[in-house]
Amino acid sequence: MFDRYNPANWTIDWEEVGVTAIALAVDILIAYLLYRLVFAIVTRLTRMSETTIDEMIVERIRQPVKWSFIAIGVTLVAQVMPQLQAIWEPLARFLRPALLGWIAYTLVKTFAAALEVRLELSDDPVAMRSRRTRIAVLSRTAIFAIIFITVGLMLMSVPGVRDIGTTLLASAGLAALAVGAAAQPALKSLIAGLQVALTEPFRIGDLVKIDDQAGRVEEVRLSFVTVRTWDDRVLVVPTSRFLDQSFENWSRKSEKLTGPVYLHLDPAAEIGPIREEFERFVEEQELFDGRTKALLMTEAYPESIELRLSMSAASIGDLWQLRCAVREHMLEWLRTNQPDALIRHRLEVEAANARATGG
Structure with a gap:
């Protein structure tokens, strides 16, 4: 009984080899032309749409679909040619899951990229970050599952x-x-x-x-x-x-935050003028969003007091710059208008020596 999967039973019939090669070449050519025809129609249809996302999807799946068309064509020829089928079938068992995995992998990557493009058109930054995170994590999970299953199916064909x-x-x-x-x-x-x-x-x-x-x-x-x-x-x-x-x-939820600036001053500091100057300066700043401005004394010690100057901004970067500007301005204002409010620790060695010697 002839075993077509056993190479020892094969006999070389050059005429049959030539016919097989010609049939295989013609079949591959037909598969390629069919692929070109299908994608020409699909490309024309996608260009009629208002979005570019479908064009991107078609372009990215072009290569795996092309090789899938060729593989299907070779499979059809092998069905009527036993010697070609004996060679092709072991390879096909290995290539079929690889091609399917390639198509699935490309589709996941393409849809993830398409969703990223759509996110760039969104006006809501919070929603955009939320969807981008979901797309990144879920697409990587799907890709991991596709690769794992594809490799498993390919190995099971051996x-x-x-x-x-x-x-x-x-x-x-x-x-x-x-x-x-x-x-x-x-x-x-x-x-x-x-x-x-x-x-x-x-x-x-x-x-x-x-x-x-x-x-x-x-x-x-x-x-x-x-x-x-x-x-x-x-x-x-x-x-x-x-x-x-x-x-x-x-x-x-949003980039809007409220941040503090702390000032440690002498208990003799006049709080009212400091509060007025802080509120005047903050209201003049373009980075201030108008939500929060407040000066509170949060601590009082025998030798110092702590003032918390709270302010708000529309973004975290703006808040950082606003706090730096307020801190610099308030210290400069205190040095000019209330120098006694700044805490000093001085050691007057010459005066202490004069007192000690009675000079």
């Missing part, structure tokens, strides 16, 4: 690997426990990444403070989050740490 997998499944009790224990950190990071995407304790672009370090969330991955500080340092923080420990999110 007989040796399939046999090994069957053998391992028979004694998978202890192996499952060992793998589960070893994969616990990775699973914890994966679950933490999904929790961040769904619950949104922070988002890409939020200003957070963790371990006394403040910075913008720059990238959210399944296993870690990158935070860029004001001096361009990058903090790499495990994703699970944001769920296990507390942190500060300064832009959870």
